[in-house]
Amino acid sequence: MNWYEKLSEYFPIEEMKSKEHMEALLKERSDIYHKEEGPHHVMMYAEFDSFIFIDYLFVSKDARGEGLGSKLIHKLKEKKKPILLEVEPVDEDDADTAKRLKFYQREHFKHAESIGYKRRSLATNEVNRMEILYWSPLTNHEEEIMEAMRKTYERIHTYKDEEWYGQSYEDVDDVLKIIENRKQKNIFDHLD
Secondary structure: OOHHHHHHHHOOHHHOOOHHHHHHHHHHOOOOEEEEEEOOEEEEEEEOOOOEEEEEEEEOHHHOOOOHHHHHHHHHHOOOOOEEEEEOOOEOOEHHHHHHHHHHHHOOOEEOOOEEEEEEOOOOOOEEEEEEEEEOOOOOOHHHHHHHHHHHHHHHHOOOHHHHHOOOOOOHHHHEEEOOOOOOOOOOOOOO
16 A cells, blocks of 8 residues: 555545645655655654644554654654644544544643634535644744644645645635634543
8 A cells, every 4th residue: 555545544535635735745845845654654744944744644553552653753853843733623433533632642742722723625525623733842832833833724735726626725814713712622631
């Protein structure tokens, strides 16, 4: 199975970029967009001057529990930059959603509680809520995390979207919002 098939089997269709989109990022944005691949993993990430965004992290079922995911995260942490990623909320019908959150909690990621994130999937046309997790070697304010997510959305997620999908993703201001005067429930609070 090639790297794209592995990602497609693991991640829901509404979260997947097209293969053409990802290949273009790897080729045309090779200064920032990277793929790390091995027999049991695929990691796609964007490294900017001041932060790293993990686009996809897949570890095969055969290798789970062996510390491979932690090693991949640790390698990124050694760069001493904040690391951001998106996760779907826990779905009671999908045990992997809670397992992923527990993994990131063990890796000391925090939930960006003040950032609301909803985007329409061009594959399904449904609006999906996602949560932003981050790890930082310093204490970052969520406003900085928001700016990093805006940059990621504009430079990675929507890169040549009309060319790959025949239509555009929503404007960043419609997708990412600071939740004023209240925070969302911490996504880690209800994990067993």
